[in-house]
Every structure is written in C-alpha cells, then in structure tokens.
Amino acid sequence: MQTIVIAGGGVAGLELATRLGRDLGRRNKARIVLVDSAPTHFWKPLLHSVAAGTIDPSHYHVDLARQAIDNHFEFLCGEVVDIDRAGRTLKIRARLPHALGHESVLRYDRLVLSFGSVTNFFGVPGAETHCLSLDGVEQAEAFRRRFLRLCAATSGGAPRVNIVIVGAGPTGVELAADLRHTVDTLVRYRLNSLESPCQVRITIIERGPRLLPTLAPALSEAAARKLRELGIEIRTNTAVSAVTAEHVTTADGEVFPAAIAVWAAGVQGPAINTRLGIALNRNKQVLVDEQLRAVDDPFIHAMGDCSAMQVSDSTAMVPPSAQAARQQAIFLHRLLAGIERAAIPVFRYRDQGTLVSLGEYGAVGMLRQVIGDRYLNVQGAMAKAAYRVGYERYVMANLGPVRMFAQMLVRWARSRWLMPVKWH
Structure with missing residues (x-):
C-alpha cells in the first residue's frame, strides 16, 4: 500500500484525512497518516470567540485519536521537525507526555502539507x-x-x-x-x-x-x-x-x-516551510500548481493557509480562508483517491461568499447566488443563521449528521444553563 501522510490537522488536514480514511483506509487501499502537534482539532475561525470568552473551546474540540479510529486513518501526535525529500521521510518529535521529545521517522509516498499559517507582523518594530x-x-x-x-x-x-x-x-x-x-x-x-x-x-x-x-x-x-x-x-x-x-x-x-x-493584520506560512528547500512566495507559503503540487516536487502537495496558488484567469490568489481550505481538501481527496476522472485534474476555487459575525449583535456578509455569479448581500438574522450553518456543515462533513445534531443540542442546553461568557 502507498502511504499518504498529511502534516497538519487543521481545517483542510482533518477533512482530507477523514475523507481518505473513509474511502481508501477503510478498504485497505492506502495507509493514511495524520500528524499534528496537538491532540485535538479546533475550528480556527472561532478563535476570536475563545479569546473573548463567549465560547468554551472544550465544547468544540474534535479528538483526533477518536476521529482516526472512527474513520480508518492513523494519528500521530507530534511535531514535524524535518523533511527529507530525497528519501521521502519525515522526522517527527513526539508531543504526548509518555514519549515527550522522542523522535521517529515516517516514510511517505505522498505528502500533503497542511500546516496552516501564523501571524505576519510585516516587520513592524515591536x-x-x-x-x-x-x-x-x-x-x-x-x-x-x-x-x-x-x-x-x-x-x-x-x-x-x-x-x-x-x-x-x-x-x-x-x-x-x-x-x-x-x-x-x-x-x-x-x-x-x-x-x-x-x-x-x-x-x-x-x-x-x-x-x-x-x-x-x-x-x-x-x-x-x-x-x-x-x-x-x-x-x-x-x-x-x-x-x-x-x-x-x-x-x-x-x-x-x-x-x-x-x-490581526495578516498571515504567513510557518517557519518549517523555509526548511523544506522548495519554492515559496514572499509570505513563506508553498507555491503550488493547479493540482496543488509543490511546483518543484511532484510528491508533495500543499493546501490551506500554508500554500499559495493563483486563481486561474485572475491576478488574485486563493484566499487564506476556511472555505478555500475545505475546497482544496475535497479536491485532493478526489485526486489521491482516483475519483477525479478529468484527463488533467485542475483545482478551481469558487468563492461562495464571506460572512462576518458580530457576535450577539448580528452578522453581515455576501452569499453567492445559486444561479449565476452574482452575490446577495445579507445582514441581521439571515446572515447570522448562514454563519452558523457554515460551521455545522463543516462539523457534519467530519463527524456525520448524528454527532453534529447531538453537539448542537448539547451546546444549546449549555447556553441555557451556563453563564454567557467564560469568566474564570
């Protein structure tokens, strides 16, 4: 079996590992391995609510070890410290308490980089x-x-x-x-x-x-x-x-x-990108082609915020957003699982719109209309409902409809019984 390693369990990494596990891992057609330094996954677009204390992150975590067992892939809790492109291996430093600091080597046939991004301070002093x-x-x-x-x-x-x-x-x-x-x-x-x-x-x-x-x-x-x-x-x-x-x-x-x-003024690729010896843009993001392959290594793919790909027929780049990351994960699943039947598979980003939450005070945003390429401006209750639906669709893709509805019910009950903010 070929080994597909996904480095990074963020929005794109988790969804790709889950989809490949359900498809290839379940039928023993490939070994799927997800590597992340954290034992749990959190939906990054909600970090502002954690900072303000309006949600408790423990109520929104996905346990990666449980997700792996349920969806037929392997999970390694560790930090990728080096990648040997010639030998197609990763050096991983364990992060679990019982093996903290222990280093191991993992071989790959295909490597998918999904490290996410870090804050870009643009060199502003201090x-x-x-x-x-x-x-x-x-x-x-x-x-x-x-x-x-x-x-x-x-x-x-x-x-x-x-x-x-x-x-x-x-x-x-x-x-x-x-x-x-x-x-x-x-x-x-x-x-x-x-x-x-x-x-x-x-x-x-x-x-x-x-x-x-x-x-x-x-x-x-x-x-x-x-x-x-x-x-x-x-x-x-x-x-x-x-x-x-x-x-x-x-x-x-x-x-x-x-x-x-x-x-909160910008993002760039993580420091490990600079140690790979592959082409990056000025924001330290991996440059990829239309199959999301690193432009100078056909065995490495990159997706999400750690990568950069120009939108076809446009000078714009695929934005560092959750919806772009999810679209790339779905495309790579089809490509790596052999589902994509096009002679030359090409990733096409489709902007579905943008929604911005104002917390308890509503939301604003634009949604792509079902027919045509025009956008519908939305505000108030409609925008707030669409914002919540976007998150629940992501949960359902990874956990399934039953667990999604169960989590919705639990969160609703907690919102009625607990304090509106996490104040201690």
Missing part, C-alpha cells in the same frame, strides 16, 4: 514582541486570561482598559464585537470590579480605507456603523509604525495607549 495574536487555542486563552485580569484590576477611579486591535478583517472585527459583549456581561452580572462598560475602550486600527475590504462597501459601512454604536472606535487609513509594551504608534505620530495590543 509588533511581534508586544502584540498578542490568535494563531491557536492556547494564544486565544492567554488573551482571555490577561483581559479578565485587567478588568478585575479596574475599579471606580482606575484608568480605562485600552484594547487596540490592528487589522479590520474578519478576525479583528469579530473579536471587537465579542469583546464588547463580554464586557457588557461582566458588568451586568457583577463578575468583577468593572462598574461600567465605558471602562473598557476598544479601538480598531486599519491601514486601508474601510473595514472588511472583501465585502461590498455598503456592508462594510453597516458593520462599522454597528461597531460605533457599541462604542468601538474605528481608525481607517491609519498605518501602525511601532508597538511598545504600553502603546501603539501610527505612521502619522498618533499614540494609542494599549494595555493589550492584538495583531
């Missing part, structure tokens, strides 16, 4: 040192704990807690809205020493001319108007030039006090 980012659950939880400590230390005459978010894409906007809901909840339930929501000041700084540049201008304005109604300050056409432990400084010399600065 940004990497002093800004928090939301690359994983641990970082999101670190933000939440620090935020709660600052709120607990704020009393009647104390200075305000200043939160500065750099970047007005979906992550920055969603984090700001969820944080405002958390502050309102802390004050309402008297969960700490905050006496008024006004004691927490949230500012979004965006280099471009408007929030959410991938949405229609009318939707961007609607989101901006809603955030301002919530007391969130928005500064567009403003570039950050430096960050210190207490301040964020802009290119025009303006200084924003920042008890916490969050960088």
Whole structure:
C-alpha cells in the first residue's frame, strides 16, 4: 500500500484525512497518516470567540485519536521537525507526555502539507514582541486570561482598559464585537470590579480605507456603523509604525495607549516551510500548481493557509480562508483517491461568499447566488443563521449528521444553563 501522510490537522488536514480514511483506509487501499502537534482539532475561525470568552473551546474540540479510529486513518501526535525529500521521510518529535521529545521517522509516498499559517507582523518594530495574536487555542486563552485580569484590576477611579486591535478583517472585527459583549456581561452580572462598560475602550486600527475590504462597501459601512454604536472606535487609513509594551504608534505620530495590543493584520506560512528547500512566495507559503503540487516536487502537495496558488484567469490568489481550505481538501481527496476522472485534474476555487459575525449583535456578509455569479448581500438574522450553518456543515462533513445534531443540542442546553461568557 502507498502511504499518504498529511502534516497538519487543521481545517483542510482533518477533512482530507477523514475523507481518505473513509474511502481508501477503510478498504485497505492506502495507509493514511495524520500528524499534528496537538491532540485535538479546533475550528480556527472561532478563535476570536475563545479569546473573548463567549465560547468554551472544550465544547468544540474534535479528538483526533477518536476521529482516526472512527474513520480508518492513523494519528500521530507530534511535531514535524524535518523533511527529507530525497528519501521521502519525515522526522517527527513526539508531543504526548509518555514519549515527550522522542523522535521517529515516517516514510511517505505522498505528502500533503497542511500546516496552516501564523501571524505576519510585516516587520513592524515591536509588533511581534508586544502584540498578542490568535494563531491557536492556547494564544486565544492567554488573551482571555490577561483581559479578565485587567478588568478585575479596574475599579471606580482606575484608568480605562485600552484594547487596540490592528487589522479590520474578519478576525479583528469579530473579536471587537465579542469583546464588547463580554464586557457588557461582566458588568451586568457583577463578575468583577468593572462598574461600567465605558471602562473598557476598544479601538480598531486599519491601514486601508474601510473595514472588511472583501465585502461590498455598503456592508462594510453597516458593520462599522454597528461597531460605533457599541462604542468601538474605528481608525481607517491609519498605518501602525511601532508597538511598545504600553502603546501603539501610527505612521502619522498618533499614540494609542494599549494595555493589550492584538495583531490581526495578516498571515504567513510557518517557519518549517523555509526548511523544506522548495519554492515559496514572499509570505513563506508553498507555491503550488493547479493540482496543488509543490511546483518543484511532484510528491508533495500543499493546501490551506500554508500554500499559495493563483486563481486561474485572475491576478488574485486563493484566499487564506476556511472555505478555500475545505475546497482544496475535497479536491485532493478526489485526486489521491482516483475519483477525479478529468484527463488533467485542475483545482478551481469558487468563492461562495464571506460572512462576518458580530457576535450577539448580528452578522453581515455576501452569499453567492445559486444561479449565476452574482452575490446577495445579507445582514441581521439571515446572515447570522448562514454563519452558523457554515460551521455545522463543516462539523457534519467530519463527524456525520448524528454527532453534529447531538453537539448542537448539547451546546444549546449549555447556553441555557451556563453563564454567557467564560469568566474564570
């Protein structure tokens, strides 16, 4: 049997391993191995809600070992430290407590890189040192704990807690809205020493001319108007030039006090990409062809945020988004399983639209119409429902309809019995 190794259990990696396991692994037609440094998977687009404490990540985890058993693939909990392309092997350092640090070698016939991405600080002085980012659950939880400590230390005459978010894409906007809901909840339930929501000041700084540049201008304005109604300050056409432990400084010399600065302004490939000796773009992402193969190694595929592929007939690139990652996983499943019957299989990205959650205050977005290539602008309850459906469709693809509905029921019950935010 050939061995297909998937390095990275993110959105794309988990779905590809699950689909290949159900297809090839179940019939012993191939050995499917998923390698990830974490024992569980979390839907990355929800990290802003973990940071704000509006969801408990333990209620959304997928246990990778259980997923592997249920879907006929193998799971190795370890970190990929090196790849020998000539010998087609990976060196893996174990992350489980009983074998921590132990290194092993895994041979592959096909390797699929799905490492995801890390924050791109664009060389701004002090940004990497002093800004928090939301690359994983641990970082999101670190933000939440620090935020709660600052709120607990704020009393009647104390200075305000200043939160500065750099970047007005979906992550920055969603984090700001969820944080405002958390502050309102802390004050309402008297969960700490905050006496008024006004004691927490949230500012979004965006280099471009408007929030959410991938949405229609009318939707961007609607989101901006809603955030301002919530007391969130928005500064567009403003570039950050430096960050210190207490301040964020802009290119025009303006200084924003920042008890916490969050960088949500861009992504790049992880450091391991630079050690592979294969072609990368300037953001350290693996350059792939239309079959998602590394342009200089036919035995390596790459998908998701760690890869870069230009959209056919366009100067645009496939965006680093969950929907793009899922489409690439589905394509690679068909390619590697021999289901794709085209003479020359080619990946075609189809933009289904973009939805941005404003937490308890609604959602905005664009959805591709069923017929034609036009988009439908949506807001309010319809957008919020579509946002939730997008997540549940992903859960169903990996866990099946029964477990998806069971999880929905459990989350609904918890939302009625537990506190609205994770406050301790």
